[in-house]
Amino acid sequence: DILSRPTFTVGDIEDTVNEVFLSVRKKGDDAVKEYTEKFDRVSLASPLVGEKEIGEAEQAIDEGLKRAIGRAYDNIYKFHEAQKTPPVKVETSPGVVCWQQKRPIQKVGLYIPGGTAPLFSTILMLAIPAKIAGCDEIVLCSPPDKNGNLPPVVLYTASLCGIDKIYKVGGIQAVAAMTFGTPTIPRVYKIFGPGNQYVTVAKQLATKYGVAIDMPAGPSELLVMADDSALPSFVAADLLSQAEHGTDSQVVLVTTSRSLLTKVEEEVTSQLDALPRKEIARKAIGNSRLIYMSDRDAAIDLINTYGPEHYILCTDDEEYYLEKTANAGSVFIGNYTPESAGDYASGTNHTLPTNGYARQYSGVNLDSFTKSITFQKISEEGIMDLGETIEIMAEAEGLQAHRNAVTLRKELLKQKLQKGE
CATH class of the missing domain: 3.40.50.1980 (Nitrogenase molybdenum iron protein domain)
Incomplete structure (x- = not known):
């Protein structure tokens, strides 16, 4: 839930x-x-x-x-x-x-x-x-x-x-x-x-x-993983930057710090009132979560289960979280990497999987x-060398025409060899 x-x-x-x-x-x-x-x-x-x-x-x-x-x-x-x-x-x-x-x-x-x-x-x-x-x-x-x-x-x-x-x-x-x-x-x-x-x-x-x-x-979504090294005002601003996208957006804070959770909640309330799109953001906040986790192992399990579209990581032990991150559309690291940088101008793509699809989809890229198209070219030497392998496998599957396609080629090459061609 x-x-x-x-x-x-x-x-x-x-x-x-x-x-x-x-x-x-x-x-x-x-x-x-x-x-x-x-x-x-x-x-x-x-x-x-x-x-x-x-x-x-x-x-x-x-x-x-x-x-x-x-x-x-x-x-x-x-x-x-x-x-x-x-x-x-x-x-x-x-x-x-x-x-x-x-x-x-x-x-x-x-x-x-x-x-x-x-x-x-x-x-x-x-x-x-x-x-x-x-x-x-x-x-x-x-x-x-x-x-x-x-x-x-x-x-x-x-x-x-x-x-x-x-x-x-x-x-x-x-x-x-x-x-x-x-x-x-x-x-x-x-x-x-x-x-x-x-x-x-x-x-x-x-x-x-x-x-x-x-x-x-x-609908757009953001998950922030933060500890006491994060600045509460920055975290709140990031959460609100996604919340203003639409009333069906969702933002989530996961933290191992109870004090940070309280400070971010206060900052969200304070910053929300100053936003031109505050009514949209307010409804999105109603869909959102502030989650305290007792340890980092439980936190990363929760994050990977959620599979966030946007994932901001701001912790002292960021290498641990990065190494364990399995499911995310795009990751933003540190106090000075707002999600809005990726939305506009840093260079990464902002068209990303939502609703948990980051567990199996990549974001848009080149x-x-x-x-991808595969090509192959087999020489006379090649078909003679590989042919028997293909014939055996085709016969084992009961596909005689597959076998024949190789056998006919091999027989022609054997005839040419016998004639000294």
Whole structure:
């Protein structure tokens, strides 16, 4: 119960998601338009963003914000560019050469949440590795505001990243449109990006129609592990930075210090009142936990069981916790490493597994936009050397055609050898 998340079960919302999917599959753009009117309360002649809108957006952006986005772009690019790996090539036995190369996913869709906090930073996190990977087609969807527009900063950031297929479509209908394709919105092979619980379920449903997803990424969460070496005001600020994401966010403090727990609780109350989004944060705090653990072994067991999306570690014995950390989306270490650094500009990716999925999923990285293809080439010498092994194994499985595919080759080579060819 202590580690439960404030999330709906899939069954609570899958009927709505299924209805939208089936409608978009059948009616295409008309269904997308209808659901945009229903959910976003705006009617659009076309969801496609034109060049004029992008140009106007660039003019509307403050130069200071442009510089900040540019610096974040550079750091994120550096970190993801460094993730490139060379092909792996091995001669596994004489005359048998195997290698693996990464190739880009040709068509990808990026979902950028809107609502109360349009996350233009997520564009950097998704578009930059997609471009580095070499994806041919990048489609971006984000929900319009009540006037039928996307925030200028969203358009500016998308343009900076080289994206020209930008659509004013959000929620379930955006995921459905990228899953099936419509006359206006292209079908993609993999969908990326966080969203609310409806978007999360929509992405999971997309996998039933042959579209891959980055991960089931739902409401944001943060776990802080701290002891008396942590500054209570910093810990409280970090907890609140996640709590303000949405009312269904969750923040957790785990500590081996009773005094720190009390001080952080006081700081949270004090800092909360000064926040512009205090009502959202207050509701998220209602989902949240302050947990005292008597020793560090019990604490790390609890943390690994929870599998936090974001994990801040601020303890004297950080090496112990780092060595024992098995499940986390992204880890932030020490008093001067706020989670918001990773959200924006340090270089790591902020699209991370939530709801315990850090136990089996990685956060988005360069490899998320590629797939590995294996190759092999076998010489005459190689098939003669390895052939008997294949024949024996094929026969043991009762697959005679598999055996024959090798035997015929070996017999031809034996004939050639006898003729002196």
